[in-house]
Amino acid sequence: MPFDVDYHAIAPELIVSGTILLVLVADLLLRPDRKWLSMVISFLGVAAALVVELTLVGDLRTSFDGTYVNDAFAVLFKTFFLSVALVVLLLSLRYFRDGRYYQGEYYFLLLSSFLGMLTISSSRDLLMLFISLELVTAPGWLMAAFRKRDPRSNEAGLKYFLIGILSTAVMLYGMSLVYGVTGSLRLQDIAGSLQGEPQAVAIAAVLFVVAGFAFKVSSVPFHFWAPDTYEGSPVPVAAFLSVASKAAGFAGLLQLMFTGFLPLAEFWAPVFAVLSVLTMTIGNLVATQQRQIVRLLAYSSIAQAGYMLLPFALVGGGADSQAFEAAVLYILIYAVMTLGAFAVVIGLAREAPGALISDFAGLGRRAPALALSMALFMVSLAGIPPLAGFYAKLVIFLAAISADQLWLAVVMVINSVISIWYYVGVVRQMYFVQVPEARPVRAPALATGVAVLAAVVILAGGIYPDLFARLPGAAALVP
Amino acid sequence: MSDWALTLAVFLPTVGALVIALVPGDRDRLVRGLGILFTAVPLVIGIALLFGYDFSAPGAFGDGSAGQALQYEVNASWISVIGARYHLGIDGVSLPLLELTLLLGLLCMVYTWRYLPEPGRPKAFVGLMLLLQTGMAGTFVAFDLVLFFVFWELVLVPMYFLIGLWGGPNREYAAIKFFLYTLFGSVFMLLGFLAMYFRADPHTFDMIALQQAGFSQDFQLLVFAGLFLGFAIKVPMWPFHTWLPDAHTEAPTVGSVVLAGVLLKMGTYGFVRIALPILPEASRVWAPWIGVLAVIAIVYAALACLAQRDLKRLIAFSSVGHMGFVMLGIATLTDVGINAAIFGMVAHGIITGMLFFLAGSVHERYHTREIAEIGGGMLQKMPALASILAFTAIASLGLPGLAGFWGEVMALLSSYNPAEGLSLGLFRTLMVFGGIGTILTAGYFLWMLQRVNLGTVPDRWREKTLSDVTAAEYVSWAPLLVATLLLGIFPRLIFGVTSEAVGTLVALF
Numbered sequence: 001m002p003f004d005v006d007y008h009a010i011a012p013e014l015i016v017s018g019t020i021l022l023v024l025v026a027d028l029l030l031r032p033d034r035k036w037l038s039m040v041i042s043f044l045g046v047a048a049a050l051v052v053e054l055t056l057v058g059d060l061r062t063s064f065d066g067t068y069v070n071d072a073f074a075v076l077f078k079t080f081f082l083s084v085a086l087v088v089l090l091l092s093l094r095y096f097r098d099g100r101y102y103q104g105e106y107y108f109l110l111l112s113s114f115l116g117m118l119t120i121s122s123s124r125d126l127l128m129l130f131i132s133l134e135l136v137t138a139p140g141w142l143m144a145a146f147r148k149r150d151p152r153s154n155e156a157g158l159k160y161f162l163i164g165i166l167s168t169a170v171m172l173y174g175m176s177l178v179y180g181v182t183g184s185l186r187l188q189d190i191a192g193s194l195q196g197e198p199q200a201v202a203i204a205a206v207l208f209v210v211a212g213f214a215f216k217v218s219s220v221p222f223h224f225w226a227p228d229t230y231e232g233s234p235v236p237v238a239a240f241l242s243v244a245s246k247a248a249g250f251a252g253l254l255q256l257m258f259t260g261f262l263p264l265a266e267f268w269a270p271v272f273a274v275l276s277v278l279t280m281t282i283g284n285l286v287a288t289q290q291r292q293i294v295r296l297l298a299y300s301s302i303a304q305a306g307y308m309l310l311p312f313a314l315v316g317g318g319a320d321s322q323a324f325e326a327a328v329l330y331i332l333i334y335a336v337m338t339l340g341a342f343a344v345v346i347g348l349a350r351e352a353p354g355a356l357i358s359d360f361a362g363l364g365r366r367a368p369a370l371a372l373s374m375a376l377f378m379v380s381l382a383g384i385p386p387l388a389g390f391y392a393k394l395v396i397f398l399a400a401i402s403a404d405q406l407w408l409a410v411v412m413v414i415n416s417v418i419s420i421w422y423y424v425g426v427v428r429q430m431y432f433v434q435v436p437e438a439r440p441v442r443a444p445a446l447a448t449g450v451a452v453l454a455a456v457v458i459l460a461g462g463i464y465p466d467l468f469a470r471l472p473g474a475a476a477l478v479p
Numbered sequence: 480m481s482d483w484a485l486t487l488a489v490f491l492p493t494v495g496a497l498v499i500a501l502v503p504g505d506r507d508r509l510v511r512g513l514g515i516l517f518t519a520v521p522l523v524i525g526i527a528l529l530f531g532y533d534f535s536a537p538g539a540f541g542d543g544s545a546g547q548a549l550q551y552e553v554n555a556s557w558i559s560v561i562g563a564r565y566h567l568g569i570d571g572v573s574l575p576l577l578e579l580t581l582l583l584g585l586l587c588m589v590y591t592w593r594y595l596p597e598p599g600r601p602k603a604f605v606g607l608m609l610l611l612q613t614g615m616a617g618t619f620v621a622f623d624l625v626l627f628f629v630f631w632e633l634v635l636v637p638m639y640f641l642i643g644l645w646g647g648p649n650r651e652y653a654a655i656k657f658f659l660y661t662l663f664g665s666v667f668m669l670l671g672f673l674a675m676y677f678r679a680d681p682h683t684f685d686m687i688a689l690q691q692a693g694f695s696q697d698f699q700l701l702v703f704a705g706l707f708l709g710f711a712i713k714v715p716m717w718p719f720h721t722w723l724p725d726a727h728t729e730a731p732t733v734g735s736v737v738l739a740g741v742l743l744k745m746g747t748y749g750f751v752r753i754a755l756p757i758l759p760e761a762s763r764v765w766a767p768w769i770g771v772l773a774v775i776a777i778v779y780a781a782l783a784c785l786a787q788r789d790l791k792r793l794i795a796f797s798s799v800g801h802m803g804f805v806m807l808g809i810a811t812l813t814d815v816g817i818n819a820a821i822f823g824m825v826a827h828g829i830i831t832g833m834l835f836f837l838a839g840s841v842h843e844r845y846h847t848r849e850i851a852e853i854g855g856g857m858l859q860k861m862p863a864l865a866s867i868l869a870f871t872a873i874a875s876l877g878l879p880g881l882a883g884f885w886g887e888v889m890a891l892l893s894s895y896n897p898a899e900g901l902s903l904g905l906f907r908t909l910m911v912f913g914g915i916g917t918i919l920t921a922g923y924f925l926w927m928l929q930r931v932n933l934g935t936v937p938d939r940w941r942e943k944t945l946s947d948v949t950a951a952e953y954v955s956w957a958p959l960l961v962a963t964l965l966l967g968i969f970p971r972l973i974f975g976v977t978s979e980a981v982g983t984l985v986a987l988f
Contacts, residue, residue: 379636384632384635384636384662385628385629385632385633386629386632386633390629390632391558394561394625394669394673395561397669397670397673398561398673398676398677401670401673401674401676401677402677406670406674409670409673410670413666413667413669413670414666416666417659417662417663417666420658420659420662421655421659424639424655424658428643428651428655431640431643431644432643432644432650432651432654464557465558465560466557466558466559466560469558469559469560469561470559470560
């Protein structure tokens, strides 16, 4: 069967694929002390892909018989993933060079995972979605175990792998049932045949798929892997997992729920309500007990996933497009805040390899720029104005009230207040706790730069939310 | 220029904070000078506003013409997606509080020129004070609910740091308690705002447009509960007051001045500006409860004050009582009562601000705030300081002829005759208990004066040289002392501004 292939539309994917092969080959030829050049190659490749992606803004192109679509949604998420890739690459350079890890392999795996994220944004077909999702996850298993001499990293990789493979199996089973019921893999056709009287098996199938995604976005009760995996992984990988990998899960979930499975919303929306409430509450409560910053960020990211799941619970309440936009906006803003926070942790990696929260003591004087940025991220994650995190929460509240689900907004509000306890705890540690000898921290320039840049974005976006408030609306899958 | 006046008055302090961030850390004097400059210019703008202000204009309440009552109005697009706008303006209710904020902000900076609390770090201290200033001034002029909320919350983080870094021994506990407590209330307030947004047709966050929304009574009651939680914690009303004694006591001197002088008024202002005009029917239902809580606060605070041994903690508790009078005035929903409330807010800002300055100066000299350790005789040791303390304390207890008198007596007076539909018997009972409260208030202040000012100087202080009031103190206190006297003699200075505005508000009841 001949396919109509729009090469311009898939050019970013092709560039990234080429870069992946180039990195793999280059690694064989580079001298050991020059291995870090793999990062430069990767960076240039991703940057080129990003530039090409930006030429596609505003277009609507379909390839491969309509299963691969480049619409506003895809462009928004691809631009987002490519930008995140650039940041993760910047954060990785020093960590992996100084730590003497296998750099070529790492960048190869990282880019492969990002390639999966690019394809996930465009997939309008169950099979394509599944392959993309596995392309995102599988390299993650290896990367999590990259500090192979440290048992905790091995544990991280193994845990991620075992739970991941289980959830994959469940999801695939669900997808096969969907195919059995509807006779189609294309999301649009699935939506078409799910109209009308719902079949029990269809509902069960959807729930299986949701369970699979719940693992990807580390939703309770499939969240157990996240803290251990984040803690054991190299810190840049933890940043990658908590931002990029999670956003990829949400990108897939958004497409499935808001198009393919939309007709069954009255059955799955309450499931999301339960998932969301449990995820945010358990995430926040456990986060208050953490002593290690990466684990704190892990539980924080679980709690934040709960907020991002909330809009899914509103589907069918008459405010679908608002819910959709709220979810997208929250993912974008969450990514900036969390990447920034991880940049700070990476900046301190050499000073404080254990990354305990108490290592942050006195940071306000030892590294003013890092500390101030971190304070902004923490306050923003807690949702206090005038920072972007407040606006992100506000939009979710608005969507919840608009869909007549006030109780969800109230639960989220209470959770936000709980979360302040541990977010502000970090701030407290940096500014209030005095250390006997306050040595200045020599933070790497790249990490500091990323942190400061993210902080500026968070501040600017909070003061003038129109900066990115219009993005999700333009990218709506829902009319 | 008149379009920019309010924006400049609100945001110049933030500009100042940014400028200070760029100044090298060792230029201590320059930093403090910039602090004075960037609060002085807003005050000058604030005074200039008065000349172009139409004092006979009605308040921004009530019918469709309310929008025109706003002066120096700015209404620009801000968050277009949700229709939140950058809407600033002033009317008779906002003006006195804005001026109070601008004045206290400058005086705190002047005080800081000489006294910087431990552990120093002028850049951070002055910068945070300036940020705080923007949040407070903005709250009183914002006419969009989202904007109001942003300003309202902007106050939290700087104050958290001011208490937590420069506060007393128990500062961290006080700082986080203040933070969590206030935030807890304000998120429910936010939900109330959002609910109103959705019920209004067309959806709007504009405070003036919302007054025409005509919400059903059940809805009003629910939303009022949310707003009440936010405002009442900020005021603070009994039984939500427990954060206040800790925060006020632990905060550095100027922090306490600003907390008592301005921050608490944000809560009472919220009732007058948002809760009453937008939710009039719910206000009528809630008013008796508010009145009861207010009077409990008055009596409870007075009794608590009698038991205090720490001078600063005593003043902190006295704030709870004074804010009780303000809330009692508001709860009557009458012209007299609400005028009295606004007068009470300004008077309390001036007098209690002054008292906290004094508590700071006493601590500066004795290095203790325990009344027993000071042990009396201050009138002999430091006659000027002691006289000022006596003057201010007497003003605070409500002596006729000084500023503290009008707010209290008129609040009591108004509860003799509350708005139509409110229970006469209940409010008259409240008046009696409020009256008992004023007697207790006089009692604890006079007793405090007796223990601090009078008597003989204890041996431990006799040989020490304790300097009397310094120039910096005179400069930063003089305006407050003069205002205390002037407002006492010419209450029209405030009532003249507020009465028209309050008139349009009470027409709703």
